[in-house]
Amino acid sequence: MQAIERKPRTREQTRMGIVLTAKDIARREGWQAVSIRKIADAIEYSAPIVYEYFDSKDILLDEIRSEGFRHLRQEYERINKLFRDPEKRLFEISLIQWQFAVQQPEMYQVMYNLNGAYCTMPVYQSEEMQAVSSIVCDIIFSFIPKSKESIQKLYFEWWSLSHGMIMLGTMLKDQQPLDKSEQVYRESMRRFVRSLR
Amino acid sequence: MQAIERKPRTREQTRMGIVLTAKDIARREGWQAVSIRKIADAIEYSAPIVYEYFDSKDILLDEIRSEGFRHLRQEYERINKLFRDPEKRLFEISLIQWQFAVQQPEMYQVMYNLNGAYCTMPVYQSEEMQAVSSIVCDIIFSFIPKSKESIQKLYFEWWSLSHGMIMLGTMLKDQQPLDKSEQVYRESMRRFVRSLR
């Protein structure tokens, strides 16, 4: 076998290829199996090329994490345009959260350093995460215009409930079917949102 | 430097040394920094010796995870002996959960595959975890003797709330002080326990 030509790609395409391949390996084999060399093989380049797009594996993971939060943000803004009622907004956003975690588990994992995914940069320093947070905080505020302190607290409660159920739901999916967990999730989030008025 | 004598130890002592060292490195540098060679260095042996005690790194992690659940179980049983009121029991157990996660974070991390800790064996297959689960389920049952299904659901809700708050509380500890998070945790767990009667 000689002269296998790799089809020409723009810089942007190659960059996207790296990200897509990383997520693809993570989805199929878990984040602990993602390596620069494997990514390079998949995009038909040698390993050092990957470093021309991402200075380190850590930065690649951080990029993917940011992408996750940006995606979430877009979805939240879509919901905000669709509904005016804060109660409806918060509930729908809760559902989006579940959907996202189930449909793109490798993304959710890298966002919260779950199941072998490990990104050094602390999540709380991510601007994208803070943008997402402030959207939810604003909704809660339009609900009950209390002090910043109380809003923070309610947001923390909402986030914990949602994140906890998503984590355990996916963790125990072989014991308790995901549909069942989702049902409990909807109930709980509905109850939480109700309790706010 | 010649003939550094390592003090004689029993098999049990060496085994304990391996586990302790692993946890020690994890606590100080994170689980991603724990390696067999580092452990071997610390216990003054060469790497292959570690394999005479644990067939693989994965099995070592699984052992540590089990130890965590056994510890939790002991604490839960202690609480059960101290109090008879199910409401009090469940609340105190919630507090133990928080305490444990804060005092032994490296343990909590390996139990739930958090922050770089990665243990292949699924948690839900751990007998030690199931023992812990059934203790809590029993308490909830003595509360409200409903169907197994409803108990499972309530347990899932309790566990999610607790685990979610612990995860986010420790994750955001540089943004929101741990004491503050603990306060919110206590309130929320108290409210949950109340809601059961």
Place this chain on the structure above:
DNA sequence: CACAGACTTTAACACCGTTAACTAATTAAC
């Protein structure tokens, strides 16, 4: 002294993240 057995280490394999050095091809300058 020779041999057996337990105990421990060395050396190797295949992989990892990362980087320096090298090669081949294209372009620019004279």
Place this chain on the structure above:
DNA sequence: GTTAATTAGTTAACGGTGTTAAAGTCTGTG
């Protein structure tokens, strides 16, 4: 047209990882 500079990509290396086979080093016994 020939040479120099720039670009694109590779190979090879360093120090690290989990893991295992082979080799060594003792100690006690016949």
